[in-house]
Amino acid sequence: MHEFSITQSILSIVLEKADEARASKISKINLVIGDLAGIVDDCVEFYFSFLSKDTAAAGAVLSFHRPQTQLSCRDCGAVFSPTNGNWSCPSCRGPSVDIISGRELYVESIEVE
Amino acid sequence: MSVKVLTIQESILGANEEKAASNRELLNKHGILAVNIMSSPGAGKTSLILQTTGHFQGKARLAVIEGDVASTVDADKVSERGIPVVQINTEGGCHLDANMTSRALDNLPLNEIDLLFIENVGNLICPAEFALGEHKKVMLLSAPEGDDKPYKYPPMFAGVDVVLVNKTDLLPYLEFDMTAFNKAVSGLNPNARIFPVSCKTGEGLEKWFSWLETEMKRGHQ
Numbered sequence: 001m002h003e004f005s006i007t008q009s010i011l012s013i014v015l016e017k018a019d020e021a022r023a024s025k026i027s028k029i030n031l032v033i034g035d036l037a038g039i040v041d042d043c044v045e046f047y048f049s050f051l052s053k054d055t056a057a058a059g060a061v062l063s064f065h066r067p068q069t070q071l072s073c074r075d076c077g078a079v080f081s082p083t084n085g086n087w088s089c090p091s092c093r094g095p096s097v098d099i100i101s102g103r104e105l106y107v108e109s110i111e112v113e
Numbered sequence: 114m115s116v117k118v119l120t121i122q123e124s125i126l127g128a129n130e131e132k133a134a135s136n137r138e139l140l141n142k143h144g145i146l147a148v149n150i151m152s153s154p155g156a157g158k159t160s161l162i163l164q165t166t167g168h169f170q171g172k173a174r175l176a177v178i179e180g181d182v183a184s185t186v187d188a189d190k191v192s193e194r195g196i197p198v199v200q201i202n203t204e205g206g207c208h209l210d211a212n213m214t215s216r217a218l219d220n221l222p223l224n225e226i227d228l229l230f231i232e233n234v235g236n237l238i239c240p241a242e243f244a245l246g247e248h249k250k251v252m253l254l255s256a257p258e259g260d261d262k263p264y265k266y267p268p269m270f271a272g273v274d275v276v277l278v279n280k281t282d283l284l285p286y287l288e289f290d291m292t293a294f295n296k297a298v299s300g301l302n303p304n305a306r307i308f309p310v311s312c313k314t315g316e317g318l319e320k321w322f323s324w325l326e327t328e329m330k331r332g333h334q
Contacts, residue, residue: 002238017119027116036268106124
């Protein structure tokens, strides 16, 4: 739901890195955004297309890697993904879990020219 | 033209987190306990703050940062009590961030505050991701919203120190299973304290007040 500010941050990170590397154009941005981060790809694309206008990132391809939600059972250690909103452990039915994946929100790399 | 890959691995929220850390330093310098209060719209954040300011009158100096998409309705209610308040209107934004909080802190008498409530924008999704510089995160769920919310908004429930279940005066009319709710919250967040309260009748609030008193005495760095 907060794609606008997220897209602003992405742009500011990649422009700074490209500038440091003296690159004139960013052709691709590889993002890692977990399922639980609450981010819709299309929204980021939409904001990116106008926020990046007249910058070195204009026209860059956005690539989204979307790690699935993965939980680890605190009782038996089983690792699983929740299905249909059921967050109980499928092995021991324990309700106590750690979120080990799904909240990622970072810029992995960029391709520059 | 040669293409080069630059590895970055930088958190998209990194700049916000840095700003939040500097807010926290400022709060620590003034010995202020800052509490970020999050909930859905209408769960009772402002009622909770008003009840709490009433309880602490003469015991601790409170201040409030009000975050809303628009309007000063909530800030006006707090201001009527003589409590320092700064209204942030996010103009459509779905959460407060560390920058907005920093600007609000610039407009508060920091030397005259012991406890600062930051009332976030009503939303169970986005505020969970944005640190403000607060020492404690508190969420308020009103019983009419249902006991199934923890698994619908896991990052929110997993990241808070306290969950208050408000509007318990309505429980006789609702199918809210407190045992199932407690189990779901503890499953995601074994350290979360859960306080059922009614901001209308005042029932249960003494545990919340005493938690705040303990946290204020403890001091935060």
